[in-house]
Amino acid sequence: MGSFNIEMDHANKVMKAEVEGTFTPEDGMKSVEAYQQSISAISVPEYDIEIDCTKLNVSAPDALPILEGCFQMYKRDGFKKVTLRLAKNPILKMQLSRIARSVQLANWEIIEV
Structure with a gap:
């Protein structure tokens, strides 16, 4: 089961989200609503x-459309920059990078911690 938390830092104009676990399509829809x-x-x-x-697991194939939809929202909504912080996880890095490229998200970066 996946979980998420969203906090707004209005002073620095940053939306901070934390995701962890393995997201089901239902978890993904709840995170989209939030x-x-x-x-x-x-x-x-x-x-x-x-x-x-950093606590997110590699997504199962049935959850990938939701993840791709999230990246499309970030692009459509027009964030100045999208930063993804990952633990050393080459498979997750590859998965997220592929999705960002497929939706043509231009202003993103992955930081490995």
Whole structure:
């Protein structure tokens, strides 16, 4: 089961999200709803989004469409920058990189911690 937490740092204009575990499609939909509620009160193009993925597991094939949809939302909503923090996990890094490229997300980076 996957879990998520979203915090807004309005002073620094950063949306901070933490995701962990293995997301099911249902978990993914709940995180999308929380995301949409969180951005409803901000001007997204003024904000960065930082996503802590250090406790995230590699996604199962049935959860990949939701993950891809999340990346498409980040692109559509226009965050200044999308930063993904990962533990040393080459498979997860490859999975997230492939999705970012497939949706043509231009302003993203992965930081390994």
